[in-house]
Amino acid sequence: MSIDSAVIAAAISRVAQATAECAEELNTADGALGDGDLGITVSRGFAEAAAATLPPNVGLALLECAKAFQRVSSSSYGTLVATGFMAAAKAAKGRETLEAAEIPGLLEAALEAMMARGKGSLGDKTVLDSLDTVIGAIKGRPAEEMLDAAKAAAAETVETFRGLPNRLGRARMFGDGSIGLPDPGQLAFQRIVEGLG
Amino acid sequence: MSIDSAVIAAAISRVAQATAECAEELNTADGALGDGDLGITVSRGFAEAAAATLPPNVGLALLECAKAFQRVSSSSYGTLVATGFMAAAKAAKGRETLEAAEIPGLLEAALEAMMARGKGSLGDKTVLDSLDTVIGAIKGRPAEEMLDAAKAAAAETVETFRGLPNRLGRARMFGDGSIGLPDPGQLAFQRIVEGLG
Amino acid sequence: MKKILNRAADYVDEMLEGLCAAHPEFYSQPERRVIVRAGGAVQGKVGIVTGGGSGHLPIFTGYVGPGLLDAAAIGDVFASPSAEQMAAAMRYANGGAGVLRLYGNYGGDVMNFDMAGEMLEFEDIRSTTVLLADDVVSAPREEASKRRGVAGMVYAFKIAGACADRMADLDEVTRVAQKAADACRSVGMALSPCTVPQAGKPTFTLGEDEMEMGMGIHGEPGIRREKLKTADEITDEMIDLLLADRPLNRGDRVSILVNSLGATPHEELYIMFRRARKRLADIGVEIVMPLVGRYATSMEMTGATITMIALDEELERFLKAPAACAFWQV
Amino acid sequence: MKKILNRAADYVDEMLEGLCAAHPEFYSQPERRVIVRAGGAVQGKVGIVTGGGSGHLPIFTGYVGPGLLDAAAIGDVFASPSAEQMAAAMRYANGGAGVLRLYGNYGGDVMNFDMAGEMLEFEDIRSTTVLLADDVVSAPREEASKRRGVAGMVYAFKIAGACADRMADLDEVTRVAQKAADACRSVGMALSPCTVPQAGKPTFTLGEDEMEMGMGIHGEPGIRREKLKTADEITDEMIDLLLADRPLNRGDRVSILVNSLGATPHEELYIMFRRARKRLADIGVEIVMPLVGRYATSMEMTGATITMIALDEELERFLKAPAACAFWQV
């Protein structure tokens, strides 16, 4: 399976639909551990990206997604997603298509940039952990198994970290009060992956 | 029955008790047609007067009551009551005792001063009407009938004016909305008279 | 009652203690509930005194200061101060040139200030009265003298204060104050009530999606209770009421005050101001020195008032003259 | 939602339009959500830029003005502005001497301002960062750099602004701003929530007789939820938290800011100030230029914050230097 700009556009559009539907859920999850805006952030960002006309070049298409998030979603999550798209765009610079096997590498580039931007570490109970688990789960897998593996990994991350305290961002303030609650950003990541198809 | 300072003190003290008990009722009545402070105004004023040591001279005793109201109750009603006591005090100047038959005259002096102070007229649906009706009811009556006549007159005034609109003070603003509601000041006057004994 | 206080009975006195302690350069309290300019009376200047209930900061006490008021007598929350306190304020304000009593048209306040004036006559201190009666919905135009005084006070304090500062005599200060008072029109609307500490419960109730147009600053009734409208609709309704009462013509100059009753945030006042400005621009009226903020409040009430003052050259000059208090600097 | 607004999506833009229209002598908006001093950048002066979510007026935009800030980038209510907007604000503020980014320590704001700084590097505009992290309950002392920034910003803006006004260079302005930020300690408490227009419902709920000590200005959790206490108890608890984090000694000089989160009226702030002053007097600490009012709000939230800044001669001098904006004049 070869990924071009149209494939990306279609995926973004599906995710936009999915995140619009779960915006309330994500707002509520963020309300319990933060300021309650995560659903707005995520759904607005993907809606903006879905509305953009993506150039045929894959690198430029990813750059367009980054810019869309930067325009409308400047909360932590929106900025991190923009940062991730930007790093992936750099890694895919000049390419007209990508192979599925390259996806883990792009995600690694994204993860690294997001860690630098947010000064976060793995284990802080954030979206970084989701990304890390998903990368591990899909690396080396055949293309047709990747999506299911990613979904399982994203869901599993939420459950693994539910029992741990948040160590970063607004949720940090809740300390042990955050134990038992899903990290809103990890939950959002799960919904995004589920929305892919 | 001859009225001296001790009789006045005892009466004030009974009224203080009575108005403390109906303060909520008066606040509520004033809340419906004004700012809801009438119960506080009246009960505080009489409590302050009851706490004062009244001099043996009747005129000075009434002056002391006026001062007590002036000290603690500066809302419309408090100021009017103070004005009334002051006028009665002037009329009783130098006297050690009073006869019951002189009471209507003292109340007339009070009414006149209160009308001048508040620029009000009879028929405006205020305490002025209560005072006027009570004066008419007790004038020329034997001493032992006066209290019952006053009670009946004060109660009757509330009912007579209930069906009319308020034309003065805060309640004026309610216009025809005040029809059907008792004037708080008239109601307070009824409770004061009832409290006398 | 969601308020930060100790004993309800101490609300006003502790507030005044804090106010004077925080701003000794502006306020002093030589007697209980009598607030006087830090420097005392200005010799030869007409003294301007105000008074009324607490719970409206910066009104009344807050506006004591150079270019503004000389003293204020302050009562319990929403209750008149006593005639004695008013008389005391007048004595402190008197610099030998007489005293103007400048305050809002409320029964209790008027009766007590009249008494205070009579007391001062005995002491050969001349005094005059100017009442603010700027709330257009509180009585029809034919009975304008029965109207309540609301945020228009701010303009009257400012303009009369500037006039007195120029050492005008009592008649002149009174004339200018009356002219300012006559030029003011206000209207208010409320979304939620406040609680008088000693009462312990809200002054009124409004449904979750209701507002009351025309409500007074103590929760006195307005002209209609209706579904909460948009900011533009609310502002239009208020501007319409003001213009109906005091029509303006192309080329007229006004100042307007968009005032929060307490809880309504600055953000929302600016949204209203934006609309009010457009409405006035549409009829060719120019806004001079607009005021947006909390100038006359009802503690934590949610809602807003709009005041408009039509200016001539004299009023505009006095409005723009320097003045200072802890809440406002011009 | 008891708010005066048109469409929730227009809340911020209409507010900014009204703000700039009401005070053109202070603010201009050359680009959407970028507020710049009316006169533009001052040549040769270090530019000071801030930014953050809307809903906190006078913070952030309100403090643009002489002796204070040069520009602000402003986001949706409680949401970070974009890196693009921050970069634009920095460009407008740059008078050739570089730009200080002075703002509160919130994840989204930090990431975006860092990106903005990186963008400006490409344009050879030098910039530095000073973060306010003054909320003592938001992280223990050992992790002080993780704390939230709250009302301490007001002091940092004032002091850094005065330093820049003297034409100090970027390193010097940064040093002084950092010193001011380090000297600030704040704590807040809330009684009732506010509503973010686009969310349409309150940010949190509290029982009718509950308060939350330590709550943040976006409704972030505090350290305990308890029965509503008296003003003195609340103030004591807050002063205790501040003094535990930053002990003071006899003879120390501080300024304190008793700040309303929005709905809490001035009256109640003065009751708290009265107590805070007594507590500091008891340990021989002198209060300089106290601030009491609405300096950093959360729209219509009920509650208050107390900020204390320990002063040395340099900070005190800068604090007292002249400054002006539509909300504050020194």
Ligand SMILES: Nc1ncnc2c1ncn2[C@@H]1O[C@H](COP(=O)(O)OP(=O)(O)O)[C@@H](O)[C@H]1O
């Ligand atoms: N510094 C960070 N690094 C990585 N992930 C973060 C960071 N801060 C927050 N997150 C993630 O973002 C989520 C919250 O996003 P969002 O609601 O946009 O934050 P905020 O509203 O506080 O700016 C968290 O649940 C977490 O997964």
Ligand SMILES: Nc1ncnc2c1ncn2[C@@H]1O[C@H](COP(=O)(O)OP(=O)(O)O)[C@@H](O)[C@H]1O
């Ligand atoms: N000018 C007036 N003359 C006579 N009575 C008046 C006047 N104004 C008010 N009252 C009476 O006082 C009552 C209200 O008293 P009060 O609650 O003390 O007034 P407020 O709180 O408005 O100052 C009214 O019900 C009416 O009977």
Ligand SMILES: [Mg+2]
């Ligand atoms: Mg959030």
Ligand SMILES: [Mg+2]
């Ligand atoms: Mg956010």
Ligand SMILES: [Mg+2]
């Ligand atoms: Mg009343």
Ligand SMILES: [Mg+2]
């Ligand atoms: Mg009253």
